[in-house]
Amino acid sequence: LWWEGTAGSGTLHLLDQRLLPAREVWTQFQSVDEVARAISDMVVRGAPAIGVSAAYGMVLAARSGGGLAAARDVLARTRPTAINLFWALDRMRRVAHGGGDASPERLLDEARRIHEEDAQGNRRMGELLAARIAPGASVLTHCNAGALATGGFGTALSGIFVAHEQGKKVHVFVDETRPRLQGARLTAWELERAGVPYTLICDNMAASLMARRKVQLCVTGADRIAANGDAANKIGTYSVAVNAAHHRVPFIVAAPLSTFDLATASGQEIPIEERAGGEVTEWGAERTCPGRAQVFNPGFDVTPASLITAIVTERGEISPVDGPHIARMMAGA
Numbered sequence: 001l002w003w004e005g006t007a008g009s010g011t012l013h014l015l016d017q018r019l020l021p022a023r024e025v026w027t028q029f030q031s032v033d034e035v036a037r038a039i040s041d042m043v044v045r046g047a048p049a050i051g052v053s054a055a056y057g058m059v060l061a062a063r064s065g066g067g068l069a070a071a072r073d074v075l076a077r078t079r080p081t082a083i084n085l086f087w088a089l090d091r092m093r094r095v096a097h098g099g100g101d102a103s104p105e106r107l108l109d110e111a112r113r114i115h116e117e118d119a120q121g122n123r124r125m126g127e128l129l130a131a132r133i134a135p136g137a138s139v140l141t142h143c144n145a146g147a148l149a150t151g152g153f154g155t156a157l158s159g160i161f162v163a164h165e166q167g168k169k170v171h172v173f174v175d176e177t178r179p180r181l182q183g184a185r186l187t188a189w190e191l192e193r194a195g196v197p198y199t200l201i202c203d204n205m206a207a208s209l210m211a212r213r214k215v216q217l218c219v220t221g222a223d224r225i226a227a228n229g230d231a232a233n234k235i236g237t238y239s240v241a242v243n244a245a246h247h248r249v250p251f252i253v254a255a256p257l258s259t260f261d262l263a264t265a266s267g268q269e270i271p272i273e274e275r276a277g278g279e280v281t282e283w284g285a286e287r288t289c290p291g292r293a294q295v296f297n298p299g300f301d302v303t304p305a306s307l308i309t310a311i312v313t314e315r316g317e318i319s320p321v322d323g324p325h326i327a328r329m330m331a332g333a
């Protein structure tokens, strides 16, 4: 995702992630309503990328002369779980209120800063995470936590990219990630472009691979991490963590500090987005179940801190994962 041009006339460019890998279509966005729709419809997705896009959306709102508070509300209603969205909107609000000057130029400066900081954080996270990847290791990941999901080159995938650059001969097992297939469509696409060897598996195959000792490390991103270390991420992440604990495979979460929500005490309080049933009942144009089937389609689940070996942030690694260690990291200690 990128911003082209000045605050007064520039546009937000998004690669339409719904169409990957079949087609690479870039679309330009000129209004905050369009950006909000792009986030809800998952043209852009992944917690950090949602936050960065929303920040640019606020620039579009400021230059249209519409109220910033209303624009913030429209963006805040798009996806409830990713805390990076609310974190980015708060940063934009502080700039708007700070000096009384909510000019599009000042807001664009802040949006660019949010974007750049995320990209730099990805690099540092990648280096830390790569240190945990042994030469020749097979790493399992769920959903997509790569360049498409962030302002840089990824959180969970950043470590894999760095390990690959270092010549470690890393191999990746990619969970396809039902129901929207972010693993099959997006992670596989990114790994292929980077030349990282990978094997695509259905989500329900991970435990069997672990039982056969084929996986040395599991790494995922997160959409929101509560003060006690419970982490919400794409539905299915929790099963990966349970299986990893059972087979004594380390389970690592990679996330920037903007993904931590110290105001939320535990995972039980994290709002979990529920999405349309059609994501489960249809395969393309085809219905895959009886017409009256009832559907439960939560977009995320919560992995308890007790199942997380470590959380890798741009500031360092948190391990063991608990409230005091998180509070210390957030305070910069």
Ligand code: MRU
Pocket (backbone or CB within 6 Å): 045, 046, 047, 048, 082, 142, 143, 144, 145, 146, 149, 150, 154, 155, 156, 182, 220, 221, 222, 223, 233, 234, 235, 299
């Ligand atoms: O519903 P999505 O595709 O936005 O969910 C994305 C995830 O769950 C990612 O793992 C998470 O946002 C971290 S991305 C660096």
